[in-house]
Amino acid sequence: MSRSALTLIGSVLAAGIAVAGCSAAPPPAPAAPPAAAPTAAAPEHQGGHGAHEGHGSSSAVPALYAVQSGPLGVVATDGGGHLMYRSDKDSAAPSASTCTGPCTETWIPVLVAPGQEPELLGVDAALVGRLARPEGTSQLTLAGWPLYRHRDDPGGLQNAGHHGEDGTWFAVTPTGDKATAS
Structure with a gap:
C-alpha cells in the first residue's frame, strides 16, 4: 500500500x-x-527486486516523478524514490534495450502492464512511452530511452553512487537527458 x-x-x-x-x-x-517522491506503489511492483525478465507481472501503477536531488540536479525517480537510469548502450530512436539476461539482475527494467499508464509528477506525458522487451514485457521509456533502476538502490536520493557506472549508466532527468553532477 x-x-x-x-x-x-x-x-x-x-x-x-x-x-x-x-x-x-x-x-x-x-x-x-511528500513532495520529493510520493509513493504510488511498492518498489518491487515497479520493476523492483525480484521483478526480472519474465518474472511475474504487477497491477500496481508505476510512477515517474521529477525530484530535486542536490548533487545531480532534477532527476526522475519511481514512486519508491529510486533513481531512474538510462544506458548509453541502449537506443532512443528507435527505443531499444540491450540490457537482457544477467544484466537485468543489476539493472532492473521499469515495467508497465499492458494498457496501464504511469502516474507522472513533473514529467511530460508526451515524453513517456514503452517498448516491447524480448520476453514480452513492456518497459517504460523517457524521451525514447528505456528506464531502469539499480538493484542496490534502497530508494531516496542519498544513493546516487551508480551514476556514471561503467561509463554507461546515468541517472536520467525528467526530459530523458543524462543528469549532470553539479
Missing part, C-alpha cells in the same frame, strides 16, 4: 476516533504526500 494511502487511512482513523470520543478538536486534515 502506498505511503500516501496509508497517510490518508491514518487521518481517517484519527478523525473517527476523535468523533467517537466526542473530542472538541476538529479532525486532522489529511497529510499531503
Whole structure:
C-alpha cells in the first residue's frame, strides 16, 4: 500500500476516533504526500527486486516523478524514490534495450502492464512511452530511452553512487537527458 494511502487511512482513523470520543478538536486534515517522491506503489511492483525478465507481472501503477536531488540536479525517480537510469548502450530512436539476461539482475527494467499508464509528477506525458522487451514485457521509456533502476538502490536520493557506472549508466532527468553532477 502506498505511503500516501496509508497517510490518508491514518487521518481517517484519527478523525473517527476523535468523533467517537466526542473530542472538541476538529479532525486532522489529511497529510499531503511528500513532495520529493510520493509513493504510488511498492518498489518491487515497479520493476523492483525480484521483478526480472519474465518474472511475474504487477497491477500496481508505476510512477515517474521529477525530484530535486542536490548533487545531480532534477532527476526522475519511481514512486519508491529510486533513481531512474538510462544506458548509453541502449537506443532512443528507435527505443531499444540491450540490457537482457544477467544484466537485468543489476539493472532492473521499469515495467508497465499492458494498457496501464504511469502516474507522472513533473514529467511530460508526451515524453513517456514503452517498448516491447524480448520476453514480452513492456518497459517504460523517457524521451525514447528505456528506464531502469539499480538493484542496490534502497530508494531516496542519498544513493546516487551508480551514476556514471561503467561509463554507461546515468541517472536520467525528467526530459530523458543524462543528469549532470553539479
